[in-house]
Amino acid sequence: SNSIDNTTSSENNHPSLILTQQGVAAIRANLGSIPIFDKTLAATQKEVDLEIEKGFDVPTPKDYSGGYTHETHKKNYVLMQKAGALYQILDDEKYAKFVKDMLFDYAKKYPTWPIHPKPRSYARGRVFWQCLNDSNWLVYTSQAYDCIYNYLTEEERSTLETDLFRPFADHISKESPQFFNRVHNHATWGNAAVGMMALAMDDAELLDRALNGVKVENFDPNEKDNDGGYIRKDGQKIGFFANVNEPFSPDGYFTEGPYYQRYASYPFLIFAQALQNKQPEQKVFEYKDGVLLKSVNALLNLSDVDGDFFLLNDAQKGMSYYNSSLISTVDIGYHFGGNNPGLLSIAKKQGEVTLDDAGLAVALGIKAGKEEPFVKKSIELSDGADGDEGAVGILRSDDLELVYKYTAHGLSHGHFDKLSFALFEDGDEIVQDYGMSRFVNIEQKGGGNYLKENKTWSKQTIAHNTITQNEKSQFKGKYDIGSKFHSNTYVFSSDNENVQVASAKEENAYPGTKLHRTMVTIKDEDYRNPYILDIMRVSSEKSNQYDLPLYYLGHIMQTNFEYNKLSTPQILGKSDGYQHLYKEASALANGENIKLTWLLNNKFYSYSAITSTNDEIILGRIGANDPAYNLRNEPTLILRKKNAKDALFVSIIESHGTYSPVTELAEDAYSNVKLLEVVYNSEKYTAVKLVMNTNTAKVFIISNLDNSSETAHKLEINNKEYAWKGSFILTEIK
Amino acid sequence: SNSIDNTTSSENNHPSLILTQQGVAAIRANLGSIPIFDKTLAATQKEVDLEIEKGFDVPTPKDYSGGYTHETHKKNYVLMQKAGALYQILDDEKYAKFVKDMLFDYAKKYPTWPIHPKPRSYARGRVFWQCLNDSNWLVYTSQAYDCIYNYLTEEERSTLETDLFRPFADHISKESPQFFNRVHNHATWGNAAVGMMALAMDDAELLDRALNGVKVENFDPNEKDNDGGYIRKDGQKIGFFANVNEPFSPDGYFTEGPYYQRYASYPFLIFAQALQNKQPEQKVFEYKDGVLLKSVNALLNLSDVDGDFFLLNDAQKGMSYYNSSLISTVDIGYHFGGNNPGLLSIAKKQGEVTLDDAGLAVALGIKAGKEEPFVKKSIELSDGADGDEGAVGILRSDDLELVYKYTAHGLSHGHFDKLSFALFEDGDEIVQDYGMSRFVNIEQKGGGNYLKENKTWSKQTIAHNTITQNEKSQFKGKYDIGSKFHSNTYVFSSDNENVQVASAKEENAYPGTKLHRTMVTIKDEDYRNPYILDIMRVSSEKSNQYDLPLYYLGHIMQTNFEYNKLSTPQILGKSDGYQHLYKEASALANGENIKLTWLLNNKFYSYSAITSTNDEIILGRIGANDPAYNLRNEPTLILRKKNAKDALFVSIIESHGTYSPVTELAEDAYSNVKLLEVVYNSEKYTAVKLVMNTNTAKVFIISNLDNSSETAHKLEINNKEYAWKGSFILTEIK
Numbered sequence A, B: 001s002n003s004i005d006n007t008t009s010s011e012n013n014h015p016s017l018i019l020t021q022q023g024v025a026a027i028r029a030n031l032g033s034i035p036i037f038d039k040t041l042a043a044t045q046k047e048v049d050l051e052i053e054k055g056f057d058v059p060t061p062k063d064y065s066g067g068y069t070h071e072t073h074k075k076n077y078v079l080m081q082k083a084g085a086l087y088q089i090l091d092d093e094k095y096a097k098f099v100k101d102m103l104f105d106y107a108k109k110y111p112t113w114p115i116h117p118k119p120r121s122y123a124r125g126r127v128f129w130q131c132l133n134d135s136n137w138l139v140y141t142s143q144a145y146d147c148i149y150n151y152l153t154e155e156e157r158s159t160l161e162t163d164l165f166r167p168f169a170d171h172i173s174k175e176s177p178q179f180f181n182r183v184h185n186h187a188t189w190g191n192a193a194v195g196m197m198a199l200a201m202d203d204a205e206l207l208d209r210a211l212n213g214v215k216v217e218n219f220d221p222n223e224k225d226n227d228g229g230y231i232r233k234d235g236q237k238i239g240f241f242a243n244v245n246e247p248f249s250p251d252g253y254f255t256e257g258p259y260y261q262r263y264a265s266y267p268f269l270i271f272a273q274a275l276q277n278k279q280p281e282q283k284v285f286e287y288k289d290g291v292l293l294k295s296v297n298a299l300l301n302l303s304d305v306d307g308d309f310f311l312l313n314d315a316q317k318g319m320s321y322y323n324s325s326l327i328s329t330v331d332i333g334y335h336f337g338g339n340n341p342g343l344l345s346i347a348k349k350q351g352e353v354t355l356d357d358a359g360l361a362v363a364l365g366i367k368a369g370k371e372e373p374f375v376k377k378s379i380e381l382s383d384g385a386d387g388d389e390g391a392v393g394i395l396r397s398d399d400l401e402l403v404y405k406y407t408a409h410g411l412s413h414g415h416f417d418k419l420s421f422a423l424f425e426d427g428d429e430i431v432q433d434y435g436m437s438r439f440v441n442i443e444q445k446g447g448g449n450y451l452k453e454n455k456t457w458s459k460q461t462i463a464h465n466t467i468t469q470n471e472k473s474q475f476k477g478k479y480d481i482g483s484k485f486h487s488n489t490y491v492f493s494s495d496n497e498n499v500q501v502a503s504a505k506e507e508n509a510y511p512g513t514k515l516h517r518t519m520v521t522i523k524d525e526d527y528r529n530p531y532i533l534d535i536m537r538v539s540s541e542k543s544n545q546y547d548l549p550l551y552y553l554g555h556i557m558q559t560n561f562e563y564n565k566l567s568t569p570q571i572l573g574k575s576d577g578y579q580h581l582y583k584e585a586s587a588l589a590n591g592e593n594i595k596l597t598w599l600l601n602n603k604f605y606s607y608s609a610i611t612s613t614n615d616e617i618i619l620g621r622i623g624a625n626d627p628a629y630n631l632r633n634e635p636t637l638i639l640r641k642k643n644a645k646d647a648l649f650v651s652i653i654e655s656h657g658t659y660s661p662v663t664e665l666a667e668d669a670y671s672n673v674k675l676l677e678v679v680y681n682s683e684k685y686t687a688v689k690l691v692m693n694t695n696t697a698k699v700f701i702i703s704n705l706d707n708s709s710e711t712a713h714k715l716e717i718n719n720k721e722y723a724w725k726g727s728f729i730l731t732e733i734k
């Protein structure tokens, strides 16, 4: 027998995936006195009752997402999962019968369905056009099966397992190794799907397959998926644990970024929960020093004050911790991760819990008043399986959140955006990362799939707030090259809330050119808000053109430089994303500071930058070569230095004032920065002087080669000696 | 003596403008038990106490708005008004002393100040650059004086009145008849200023001047103000009552539109309140059948569900009934207008009341739980002193608000936009009126004043959702011509909430061409939202080009027609606003319905329109010839018919679906309109057939010549006879 405990499948250990027998007893005992759980239960019951009344359909697979058969099968598995939980919690057989009837309909039809007729996927399913969706189905359905296990006769179970579950699991694993044997969110779903059904059926062989992958003789290491991502590197470990190990850094950062972590976190955590409940000896939550639980904290820290995820790599704006997969994430994180009271406040905002043991724990925690705010502080999250492949640095200072990216590539969803940043205030993006070119599930826009502009625009370097050299994207815009490298943390220091520093280096994006960017948040008691100092230092072996864009969002109020507005916009370049930018206006710098003030959401922002004579300033807009209106027509300012070997871009971004269209009063509408000046720049040190309009002056110095916090430095600038310990100093001068 | 009651000024009748002796007693008796009043009082006290501590300044006038002397004098009058009220309510002499000290400083300096040095105004003040601001000063200061009247000795009062108030009032009236003797919001402020000080001082001569204007021998009827508005028509009545009579229609609509009504309503109502308190025999609130009180209701009805005013004529977006002048408007409207409980709910949202008798009445009403929702229904507000110069028709249907403009010109703030409309859903503009080109009080943008684009773009016809003929604005874009005419209501019917109709005609905008537009909101039980049917019928004596833009806001999702996107945008035309539009793409119609679906605020909207073969469809964007980034780069779709004498533009606008970036689900993303068809069109009748995707079909017929609701009509279309009573019918067909 395949059975895990070497006995026949036992009715004594069901349910045991997300609900346990003890959990069900506790839930039943508390029902009616746990408001957030009761509310979720009532809503679920209402929804499922309505669907039971309407009856279900199990149609022959035919459509892509958005189409009837796709959406119906998707609805079916969600309903089965919910009905299964309702059966356990409410002890009402109509829910079990609903699941059973639907499962038997599937068991009757599934064996007759060939491979899905739509050809687009590198791994086609049988119910859906891709194995990924088939895996979704199995992750949910395994929970439903576990819940009604004892309601079924042994013969019924045997029919379902033989006709439906085993062939289903085989299709997405043995028959689709290019899907199952990856380190990728697709494979994570596949592994979790097979693993959860294995646990539901007590099938040791299937569980081993889920945890360790399918043994396959020959595989092609050059094979790629639909998005151009590699299937599998030679020698790469596979299966669930490999999928936990590789994409998560020791800090719990998921290399594809928060948008995909949000999606992936459901199978990771739901399967971990099931494994913990059924086989606690696997110690899944202790794996890699508890990385799955750390990932919950990391993911929540990758959201702005409203809970919207930062845009890193492919990501759609507006995705947030209100997404349903985050309900599980938060509840499981709370239940298995030591009952962090901060998670209760997020669960409360979500207004919903999972209908299982974890959801009960959260509901009881809230009921007991244990809730505390989930405080997000400045944090650096390392990237890479070993945490040594760069990081994301998040500096939080009052209402500002600066997201600075110096990571590895991020697998197939990565962007060529080393050393880029985005800035948020009060949960609104002020200096944006464009995100992806895709309208997920909006069929009119390319079927809701990735649009070609995702590759030609969104992933390109010029679409980001970082350096593009010679109008070519980093790593030649090639995934194969970009995947081999990562940036490196240089300094991350957030202990002093008045001067927080994130500094990183990138030396592979453009061979022969070294980039070193230092971003600083400075709290100055003279002003209402902190401001951002940005020092981008470029050193190259030869002369290049360097473009540094600022994707400010909002309406230009004023510039301190004269620009020549073109009568009609011109296309900025030919390739690497430049073909999607319009040049609207330009100016030549005279070597003095330039300043741009803009208005967004009734707040005034300013960008002040040091220039060299003949630097070019380009006022641009996204939207050229966009035949189907797929792009958003948002503005940018590009500071361009030509024929430069070494270059230093220094700027300050401020949020300095407000406007009210109701009172019509503008407060602090002008920048507070009077003068920015480079007072020293060598291989060893870079020093910038900041003079504010109160005439106070500060100097910020960074040591460019020694990032130790212990080293003592001494430097004379303009006959004044500066001495300090550690890699940087900000000091006021007379 | 000049005294009104032919006695010397009496201490027995102070305060008596906005606070009365009885009012003060009642306020003092209720303090501490009237939360909204107590809260406002505490905030005011805190603010004034802080200023008393800091001390005040009365600087020599020098600056335009935004500058120090301007802002300081403005702050001073507001503070005096507040301190005066605090003195009465709290009976604390420090407030009276503060007002007295400041007034004496003004009394000492004012006589030494010549005309204000800044030359921009057609009527320069002495404290401010324009008499308008001097009048603001006096309106507020008269209230302060009234409050501390009894605190002053007769000699002190004599000094203030002789050295400050009378010369001040004389300057803005006798010495500035081009300002004072107008029918214009400027003159309203002037009249109210002089009138309120007259009441405070008991000066009958001054009061007569306020109510009836200054007698001047010769005036120039061709004289214009800074904005190009006429000063005064020959034979026009002047003074406060004339200013109430002319701009307000019998429905209380203010011809300049809600943005300026909001501004003007303060002097109208604050002076009316003072006049009512002091000279009830004037029956000011009964004047013109109670038009001042009706204006409160009209103004509130000209706001969307959030309280933001609709954009009619010059108007800045975001102005709302939260503006401070609306606090008085609502409180006075409640106190003197029969205690409408709906106003209490608005006062409650405002969270603030005036510190006077009216504010007390509101606070007591709220305390007594009398509050009811302020329900805004469909309403037509006539324009013109006699209500016969067209109207604004507002159709409200579920969450949609359609604002259809067929008014008179709107004085110097009018736009050339006859028969234009705007559409709101849930308080957000979906199809926009651009508003004005001005960033009020944002000094960086042209000093916060009107920008030149206001004239070259915002006022022009093509900037609006109405017909432009031959690329020329209505009335040749000339104020002198536009001011002579108005559109006419044809039908306004809102009794049947399923079919509401606003229909109007314009026959002067383009001589020889007649425009007749009918807008219909249709509630159809098959769909979640009502939709808008729009029939624009054009008849001309000769062939013309007709452009009908749709200023949709949002991102294009899909069109059902192929368009040719230009590689770089082209400027659409040479003048009349066309020079500010970019053509981005175009298409030629093949005679079938065209459809545009767009996404805004996560809602899907569609525009479906009937076309004739070779109609041109232009996808455009605002922003050409905008050297200083003064314009917003928003999109439009223009349907262009060339070489046409008569033309019929028929379209439907729907709000049909929603998107969530959190669940990533798109619901009802597609238009429900299958086919729109003109089935009959003659001089007498126009009939349109609407086929929906449920295959239900409806016919809407309008009688083009007879708008009586009593006439019986009979019409045969396609062998089917339609018989109905009244000017229109919507009927389902098989």
Ligand SMILES: [Ca+2]
Binding pocket: A246, A247, A255, A383, A384, A385, A389, A408, A410
């Ligand atoms: Ca990695």
Ligand SMILES: [Ca+2]
Binding pocket: A304, A305, A306, A307, A308, A426, A427, A428, A429
């Ligand atoms: Ca946000």
Ligand SMILES: [Ca+2]
Binding pocket: B304, B305, B306, B307, B308, B426, B427, B428, B429
């Ligand atoms: Ca609004």
Ligand SMILES: [Mg+2]
Binding pocket: A311, A312, A313, A314, A415, A416, A417, A433, A464
């Ligand atoms: Mg990116």
Ligand SMILES: [Mg+2]
Binding pocket: A311, A312, A313, A314, A415, A417, A433, A434, A435, A436, A458, A459, A464
């Ligand atoms: Mg990006």
Ligand SMILES: [Mg+2]
Binding pocket: B311, B312, B313, B314, B415, B416, B417, B433, B464
């Ligand atoms: Mg207008």
Ligand SMILES: [Mg+2]
Binding pocket: B311, B312, B313, B314, B415, B417, B433, B434, B435, B458, B459, B464
């Ligand atoms: Mg307008």
